[in-house]
Amino acid sequence: MKLFYKCTAAITAILLIALVSGCARLNDGVILAGSTSVQPFAEILAEEYYLLHPEKIVDVQGGGSSAGISAAQSGTADIGMSSRRLKENESALWSVEIAKDSLAIIVHPQNPVNDLTMEQLRDIYSGKIGNWSELGGHDAKIHIIAREAGSGTRSSFTDMVMGDVRISPKALIQNSNGAIRLLVADDQNAVGFISSGILDHTVKPVSLDGVLPTGENIVSGDYKLFRPFLFVCQAEPTGETKAFIDFTLSSHGQRILAGEGLIPVAKGVIEP
């Protein structure tokens, strides 16, 4: 009797452990994981790829840039997607830039401020400039909105704008581009940064040092706030993985990305 209970207990435990650790790889298709900024574009690429090669499976998952890079490092994913440059300790990985994306600084459409310098932007986010009147706007407190720690968008912003200066702890934190856009569209005194691929009429992008984030300005390099979208692999890719990356970098793949609002890396592809 006692033995029976022990057996039941042991079997239950084994089953539970199997359940918990049962993340073994099941298919032999290509698995992409990482940045939620790159994810929607990778999904579109995967759909198109599926139409061309219905027998090949491409599976796209989110998780964030850092998670994607470490998934590529450990081999859990064939391709890690990153919306930031690789850090020093990650530079041993193989990576390729698939497109560029720019960050737009957005305010409420009725905010009279149209232009900021890079320095003003840094001072706003560090909390040094706290009132719109210091920038030629109304006398109102600036509500700064940032992304959460670990987000590729945040770390690109930190690299390109903040340098060694820290983002104020009083910054409101939202965990998606869409949430920031929603808040800024609703709050006359808010400022935020989002991927310019998702700009719409509910918010107003400000020009940085006099340059607006238009397609032309980003391609020409005049608009300074852009970041690479990377595919990261453990080592030089082969087989199925290589085929998918080649497709992404082909003029067909690049045209898809350009059509979705990204800046293609390949020369000669239609300008956005």
Add this chain to the structure above:
Amino acid sequence: MIKFKEKLSGRIFFALALSSISVLALITVFIVVKGAPMLGAVGGLSWDPEYGEFGIIPMVIGTLAVTLGAAVIGVPVGICCAIFLAEFAPLKMRNIFRPAIQLLAGIPSVVYGFWGLMFIVPFIRDHLGGAGLSILAGSVVLAIMILPTIISISEVALLSLPPHYKTGSLALGLTHWQTIYHLMLPAAKSGIMAAVILGIGRAVGETMAVILVLGNAVAIPDSILSSVRTLTTSIGIEMGYAEGMHQEALFATGIVLFVMIMIINSLAQYVVRKK
């Protein structure tokens, strides 16, 4: 044969019960193993994972502030509502109120959060100033969410009092309100306390509703219009992207939260048993 069936069913239920307990054990072990290495490092005042700072004091303060706010708003309303249902409401009205309150408990928390973001946040921004995403907004949303817990448990506490308490008191010439205030409320005190504590426990553990309305800033708040983040929202907002020490620090946050909720729940059990 019947005996065998009896034995077999007993064993099957035992196995199922065991599996639910093992899940609890697994979760506890998992959180502790993952979080323990960073538990010593989370005592600071500043949370900035990019700079290797993992202090969760601002989140503890945020949790306490939002929970206190929810209790200040929700507890009086909840207890009054329970008194109304137990003592004043005509049967017909009671039959409408009770299911309605139970329905309130069944609404998914993210819906409360979205409603808060759409109505409470703009209201605060337009009438009281600030960004609207604030302790106050979180407290209002949580207060509504803990109402069903407080109302139903307090009502049961009031209804389960022996009927002769009330009849005796009324016979001695006390008015209905005097009976409620001087006799029934003190007599049902432990049940009502348990209701309040369990309500607070729910408020501490709630993530999805407040993640949308708190603003999630990591600064120590200076007014009820400041944005804060609670322990739960900190985990919810950053876990997706976290790795390495950052992830361990979030698990350590989970341990702190786990301990807080265990203390609150055992307090509730203690209060009920003390009676």
